[in-house]
Amino acid sequence: MIPPYLLQEMAQLTGEHFVLVLVSIAIAVAAGLPLGIFLTRRAEWRTPLLGFANVMQTIPSLALFGFLIPIPLIGGIGKRSAIVALVLYALLPILRNTLAGILGVDAAVRESAIAMGMTGRQLLWEVELPLAAPTILAGVRIATVTTIGTATIAAAIGGGGLGVFIFRGIASVDTTQILAGAIPAALLALLSDGGFSWIERRVSVT
Amino acid sequence: MNAALEFRQVSYRIGGNVILDNLSFRIEPGRTLVLLGRSGSGKTTALKMLNGLLFPTSGQVLVESRATTDWDLIQLRRSIGYVIQEVGLFPHFTIGENVGLVPRLQGWPPQRIAARVAELLAQVGLDPAQFLDRYPRQLSGGQRQRVGVARALAAEPTLLLFDEPFGALDPVTRVELQDQFLELRDRLQKTSIFVTHDVREAVRLGTEIALLHRGRLEELTTPAEFLNSSGPEARAFLSAL
Numbered sequence: 001m002i003p004p005y006l007l008q009e010m011a012q013l014t015g016e017h018f019v020l021v022l023v024s025i026a027i028a029v030a031a032g033l034p035l036g037i038f039l040t041r042r043a044e045w046r047t048p049l050l051g052f053a054n055v056m057q058t059i060p061s062l063a064l065f066g067f068l069i070p071i072p073l074i075g076g077i078g079k080r081s082a083i084v085a086l087v088l089y090a091l092l093p094i095l096r097n098t099l100a101g102i103l104g105v106d107a108a109v110r111e112s113a114i115a116m117g118m119t120g121r122q123l124l125w126e127v128e129l130p131l132a133a134p135t136i137l138a139g140v141r142i143a144t145v146t147t148i149g150t151a152t153i154a155a156a157i158g159g160g161g162l163g164v165f166i167f168r169g170i171a172s173v174d175t176t177q178i179l180a181g182a183i184p185a186a187l188l189a190l191l192s193d194g195g196f197s198w199i200e201r202r203v204s205v206t
Numbered sequence: 207m208n209a210a211l212e213f214r215q216v217s218y219r220i221g222g223n224v225i226l227d228n229l230s231f232r233i234e235p236g237r238t239l240v241l242l243g244r245s246g247s248g249k250t251t252a253l254k255m256l257n258g259l260l261f262p263t264s265g266q267v268l269v270e271s272r273a274t275t276d277w278d279l280i281q282l283r284r285s286i287g288y289v290i291q292e293v294g295l296f297p298h299f300t301i302g303e304n305v306g307l308v309p310r311l312q313g314w315p316p317q318r319i320a321a322r323v324a325e326l327l328a329q330v331g332l333d334p335a336q337f338l339d340r341y342p343r344q345l346s347g348g349q350r351q352r353v354g355v356a357r358a359l360a361a362e363p364t365l366l367l368f369d370e371p372f373g374a375l376d377p378v379t380r381v382e383l384q385d386q387f388l389e390l391r392d393r394l395q396k397t398s399i400f401v402t403h404d405v406r407e408a409v410r411l412g413t414e415i416a417l418l419h420r421g422r423l424e425e426l427t428t429p430a431e432f433l434n435s436s437g438p439e440a441r442a443f444l445s446a447l
Contacts, residue, residue, distance in 0.1 A: 106297075108293070108294040115283055116357075117308065
């Protein structure tokens with residue numbers, strides 16, 4: 001079914017796509033998780049920071065990739081701009097779920113933890129984060145699955161990945177090429193979704 | 207004799223509302239003081255001043271002759287057992303881990319924690335072999351509240367605080383837990399503060415009763431004196447008997 005000349009490129013672009021998503025999600029988690037924890041402590045920062053993350057989500061992805069091209073340091077043509085855009089998109093669900101997960105911890109449980117003499121750090125690591133873990137993980141899961149889809153647009157600014165097939169297929173009206181990009185991307189999304197659901201089941205205790 | 211704890215002209219205001227109004231009293235070591243009052247009388251607020259969850263707007267709360275503002279709060283809280291109505295057990299910890307929490311925070315060696323946890327569970331009427339590895343959601347309300355009491359006692363606290371601990375239980379379970387409270391009270395002789403709006407519970411469990419009304423201390427009496435009190439708020443409560 002699959003033309004042999006496509007196979008090797010498919011493997012290569014799927015790998016590129018995977019790395020693009022992995023790096024973006026890793027950065028988004030590394031930024032979004034501490035930022036979300038910070039927001040649970042500083043209510044006055046919630047509106048501006050969540051507002052920023054919300055606005056990022058509303059920018060059409062193709063436009064956001066385009067905006068980044070002329071910006072020095074973080075922009076330009078290539079993978080770097082692609083990752084910056086993907087991180088901006090992935091930030092909101094991670095940030096929002098971290099905040100919601102921690103704020104959702106039962107007030108009586110938090111009060112007992114404080115009343116029993118837990119330090120702020122112990123409260124966070126032993127009570128808040130474990131109890132918020134399923135919610136936070138759900139945020140990372142949504143972010144990952146949407147990023148796998150959005151990352152196909154990265155090819156428009158030279159970011160590589162499975163989008164290369166799709167854009168080339170559209171340009172040359174070649175359905176085979178479009179499918180060679182779309183099918184692996186869909187499979188990647190399904191696989192990671194399944195993987196997260198497995199982890200979520202292991203993490204949730206209540 | 208030194209008072210175990212003392213309120214000195216304590217007031218607490220939020221915005222324009224006076225929650226506690228010039229509250230002064232002291233408790234001798236080993237006594238059980240019941241803070242009795244209607245909803246909104248300030249009894250829970252007063253309780254939370256003792257473990258530094260709240261601080262007076264004016265006046266001082268002294269625990270072992272030291273103002274709560276001068277205590278290292280972490281140490282103060284670890285030396286005080288706290289039991290609340292919602293229990294507040296950690297849902298992701300086993301019963302054993304819940305009970306052993308403060309000893310662990312205090313750095314006790316694991317064998318000593320294990321022995322202490324088993325001893326306490328037996329004391330509150332739960333078979334350690336059966337309950338140690340269960341999670342709070344697998345227990346009934348009464349069993350959870352027993353675990354809450356065991357957890358409060360774990361690190362040999364000098365002071366015990368109870369905030370309507372039996373309020374959400376069915377009447378039969380409540381009486382069982384009150385009996386157990388009395389047994390522990392007489393055996394351990396630990397200074398305890400017990401908040402309730404149930405006059406029957408107050409008379410049964412307290413060695414002293416402090417009646418709060420609108421943030422003021424109406425009277426501080428023994429249960430026997432309370433039953434004969436002629437104060438209007440006391441009469442209102444007694445008519446509910």
